[in-house]
Amino acid sequence: MPETTVSAPPARVPVGVPPRTGLWTAYTTLLRWTTAQIGAMLPLFVVVQTLLAAGIIVGFGFLVPDIDTPAARFLSTGAPTVLLMVIGLVMVPQGVAQARTSGTFAYQRALPVPRPLLLLSDLTVWLVVALPGVPVAVVVAQLRYGLRYTFDWPLLVAASVLAAATAAVVGYAIAVLLPPLPAQLATQVLVFFVMLFSPVTFPESQLPEWFQAVHDVLPFRPAADLIRAGLLSDGYDASPQDLAVLLAWCALGAVISVRALVRRA
């Protein structure tokens, strides 16, 4: 008696290497993922930035008795840089360190996407988190000192984005270069350095000359001066050298971060 033959349905899985997913699709999909992870915290970040801005603008003001207008202007226009640096150098490395500890970092590196896209989507979301710091600082300074700004919008936007991106990639690089705990310690030290030992909220002329020279090659003073030139365009000019220094740090941070993502142990 002939047996009944049942044929299996055709295989769903194609033979060979699956085609590459489009870069834009991969990027927007990763962005959706990262946004869900970090995005829920966005309102909290804005509150923290407001408190920090108030701490710098109002609190540092107490350190200077009878603060005059030029000092208040300098302090207030340095505050946005401090906020961008805090997000980039503290929040980003903490996020990355946590991702490395929890296995998220390895999980994402095993995804079928070009690994630099992981950095790009992370960076995009951190920029969205960090940039409200600039208007927040401006509003707080306005309320406290009633300053008059002369915005150079294109410069302000470009300088803010570049400063935020530089801080974020440098923070990312620190977090991938060092083990999680030392990375977190290093970033805390960096923030103190930015707040107290960098000519961001006070003029460079108050530092010894050798220290001024150090700050010519670090990203903090150049970032602060570029953003200040965007806020008070009638009093300060943007220097191409500052732009070059900031771009160099941004590139260095990006290279180190991408290398850590791509490299196999």
Place this chain on the structure above:
Amino acid sequence: MGDAVLEVEDLTRRFGSAVANERVSLRVRAGEVVGLLGHNGAGKTTLVSQVVGLLRPDSGAIRVAGADAVADPATARRCVALQAQAQAPLDGLTPRAAIEIAGRLRGMSGADARAAARALADELDIRDWFDRRATPDGGGLSGGVRRLTAFAMAAVAPVPLVVLDEPTNDVDAARRRRLWETVRRLGDDGAGVLLVTHNVVEAERVVDELVVLDRGKVVASGSPGQLRGTGDHDLRLELSLHPDGADPSDPPTDAPIPITRRVRAGRRVLLTLAAADAAAAVAWATALRSGERIEGYALAPATLEDVYLAATTTEETANA
């Protein structure tokens, strides 16, 4: 059975002086579920990490769907869907969104990814949590639902090779069964599945082939039937010893019946014997128990667990 979707040849990887993988070779063909068994620290996860390009091998070759995974890890990652042993990063996402994202990243259209996500949610019975958001403190979704979601993320798109690292951790018994059915379905759909686990009993039900790793080396491989040894006619006599009690089967020649394999695991002694000797074995074990030399005994068909324990236990004393 078609071509191999994963070929590992002579793979060696060291961490300092510790050898995590030593000349490991294995093969997964399309449509086949291969179990990779081993104790904690046997080198299973190290092997998987090299397949997906997280670690570089010291020597040896890995080919995934024909692509050289050592020279071109980016291409290999497109061919492999991995459910890692660590929980997938789901915080802020619903299972629906997470599964859709995983599908989109593998090039599925939005509509296809949505349909596939819904189908998998039904298959794994997680529709009740499908739109519930996981929160960062481990809230929102239980560990089991997170694990099932991570599994669905690996299973959503058709890829040549699916690697599952302990997929059933935290998952309840009913959904475990569904998960195993889905694993079997992935193979039937034409994917190769590498199933990494230390759970021998569960693996036995779904795998076509088994590879046992112990301290970085392949110590046994073959189909479950082959590994069980002399066919399916062997029996296992399990003796439960008294605490600190002497082992009456040591040496095995003390037993009145031929013992083909003897494994001591704590207070349990597993003896493999031929089915023809069943009556004599029961008589012997009953006498041992009434003499209070053992606490109890059980006679059952030999299982893969016996083979696995024999392959990975150091105090093993085999006797032909």
